[in-house]
Amino acid sequence: MSSVTSRLSEDQQRKLLSLFDHVRLHLLYKASVHGYTAADFHARCDKQGPTVTVAYNTSDFVFGAYASKDFTRSGGDVLDDKAFLYSITAQRNKPLKVAGISGRCGFKDGADAAPDFGGLQFLSDDKPEVKSQPNTGFKFEEREMHGGDLKLTELEVYRVESLGDLLAKPWRNIKWTAERREELMKSILNYKPDMSSVQQARVLLVGPVGTGKSSFFNSINSIFRGSMMVQAIAGTMGKSVTTQFRSYSIKSGKGGGVIPVVLCDTMGLEGEADGGLDIEDLVNIYKGHVKDRYQFSTSAPLSPDAPAYQKHSTLSDKIHCAVYFIDTSSISLLSQKMLDKFAAIRKKTNQLGIPQIVLMTKVDEACKLVAEDLKNVYRSVYIHKKAQELSELLGVPLSCVLPVKNYSDEVDLDPDIDVLLLSAVQHMLNFADSFFENQDQEDSGQDLYRCNKNFQPVS
Numbered sequence: 001m002s003s004v005t006s007r008l009s010e011d012q013q014r015k016l017l018s019l020f021d022h023v024r025l026h027l028l029y030k031a032s033v034h035g036y037t038a039a040d041f042h043a044r045c046d047k048q049g050p051t052v053t054v055a056y057n058t059s060d061f062v063f064g065a066y067a068s069k070d071f072t073r074s075g076g077d078v079l080d081d082k083a084f085l086y087s088i089t090a091q092r093n094k095p096l097k098v099a100g101i102s103g104r105c106g107f108k109d110g111a112d113a114a115p116d117f118g119g120l121q122f123l124s125d126d127k128p129e130v131k132s133q134p135n136t137g138f139k140f141e142e143r144e145m146h147g148g149d150l151k152l153t154e155l156e157v158y159r160v161e162s163l164g165d166l167l168a169k170p171w172r173n174i175k176w177t178a179e180r181r182e183e184l185m186k187s188i189l190n191y192k193p194d195m196s197s198v199q200q201a202r203v204l205l206v207g208p209v210g211t212g213k214s215s216f217f218n219s220i221n222s223i224f225r226g227s228m229m230v231q232a233i234a235g236t237m238g239k240s241v242t243t244q245f246r247s248y249s250i251k252s253g254k255g256g257g258v259i260p261v262v263l264c265d266t267m268g269l270e271g272e273a274d275g276g277l278d279i280e281d282l283v284n285i286y287k288g289h290v291k292d293r294y295q296f297s298t299s300a301p302l303s304p305d306a307p308a309y310q311k312h313s314t315l316s317d318k319i320h321c322a323v324y325f326i327d328t329s330s331i332s333l334l335s336q337k338m339l340d341k342f343a344a345i346r347k348k349t350n351q352l353g354i355p356q357i358v359l360m361t362k363v364d365e366a367c368k369l370v371a372e373d374l375k376n377v378y379r380s381v382y383i384h385k386k387a388q389e390l391s392e393l394l395g396v397p398l399s400c401v402l403p404v405k406n407y408s409d410e411v412d413l414d415p416d417i418d419v420l421l422l423s424a425v426q427h428m429l430n431f432a433d434s435f436f437e438n439q440d441q442e443d444s445g446q447d448l449y450r451c452n453k454n455f456q457p458v459s
């Protein structure tokens with residue numbers, strides 16, 4: 001990833017990507033950093049393969065052109081039947097896409113000028129401006145393309161990198177069968193914590209706002225209940241929808257017994273120090289001091305004198321496995337502040353010896369091939385790259401990164417979604433067992449220490 005950062009907002013990036021099949025964008029040139037001249041443009045963008053030029057104006061239009069062929073400063077016309085112009089605005093759900101006029105489409109590969117996309121010439125006369133001449137190579141309405149505002153506030157060029165098809169072999173093996181689904185359900189139902197004093201593994205769901213924590217609980221609840229459940233409120237509203245700490249027990253079937261896993265839902269994390277879930281609250285939850293339904297406050301963490309503070313906690317009240325949630329599409333958009341927050345959380349979690357798993361959610365939104373068939377999740381080149389990127393960013397082994405899709409707009413259960421989600425729960429239980437094993441060792445360590453204290457050296 002280049003250290004020069006993209007000006008595209010998350011929404012603009014999503015809309016821009018929707019113009020392509022399964023690609024990623026690599027920022028090559030940013031006029032405010034590299035210069036607003038044709039020479040600066042060519043120095044960074046020539047011979048880079050397919051590119052998309054992205055212009056911004058003060059009327060909040062993001063518009064430009066895609067070229068599938070190289071810029072080389074040849075001075076001639078380049079025929080490119082894959083080239084198109086586009087325009088993105090907040091008001092339009094989908095970008096406007098304008099294909100070229102047959103036989104005339106492509107771009108003029110200026111020797112001393114930035115490319116002229118048959119009607120849109122950026123950096124004309126080496127100024128932050130665009131010359132607009134509809135119907136030269138592309139037929140468009142100026143009002144729709146750029147609102148008639150020809151002054152640029154920024155110009156960027158991205159290399160459009162195809163993410164290829166699917167890996168020949170999946171990077172993790174999953175059996176997508178009804179038998180595997182039953183096997184996983186049985187194994188979870190029959191799970192017994194490796195510690196006689198504990199009946200259920202407590203798993204904490206932590207992550208930025210809107211990453212699918214509450215939906216994960218709803219999804220697991222639905223699988224065990226046998227129909228779609230929406231007990232936890234899920235949705236999007238900028239700030240965290242979840243504002244209470246909730247420890248959810250899950251019943252197997254209507255009126256059935258509870259399964260040996262408790263999923264604890266939290267308020268979303270925010271990049272700012274004073275927003276979202278507080279790290280002190282998180283540590284209190286880890287240690288079992290926070291009662292169910294505690295209303296999170298962003299002004300101060302839970303005080304030990306507050307009624308929601310559980311003074312005496314046992315091993316059953318503590319968290320036995322922490323699960324971090326990240327939306328797959330926004331991995332490369334994670335701010336430095338959010339990464340720092342994760343680093344601080346990981347430090348605390350490690351100190352407490354709590355095993356950690358990372359769930360990469362919304363894989364269906366991130367990759368078309370996965371949206372078409374969830375079984376592609378471990379074969380998608382893009383998802384694999386994202387898992388590697390996330391593992392590096394958070395400093396967790398790739399083996400702890402699990403891509404999942406929650407139930408979101410479905411009305412019926414789907415065996416493939418179930419297998420992926422249940423496999424994640426099975427991992428959480430294995431990790432909880434390593435927590436219990438460490439407790440065992442710590443306990444015997446403490447006993448040893450106590451024995452040693454009783455042994456008085458001869459003075």
Ligand SMILES: Nc1nc2c(ncn2[C@@H]2O[C@H](COP(=O)(O)OP(=O)(O)OP(=O)(O)O)[C@@H](O)[C@H]2O)c(=O)[nH]1
Pocket residue numbers: 207208209210211212213214215216233234235236239240241242243266267268269325361362363364365404405406407408409
């Ligand atoms: N397509 C898709 N949508 C998802 C997935 N997971 C969650 N969503 C949607 O994402 C939105 C946010 O999900 P929530 O479960 O409320 O996220 P959260 O992490 O609990 O959010 P806060 O409580 O606000 O921090 C909802 O509209 C969900 O339907 C997923 O895997 N795929």
Ligand SMILES: [Mg+2]
Pocket residue numbers: 213214215233234241242265266
């Ligand atoms: Mg929530």
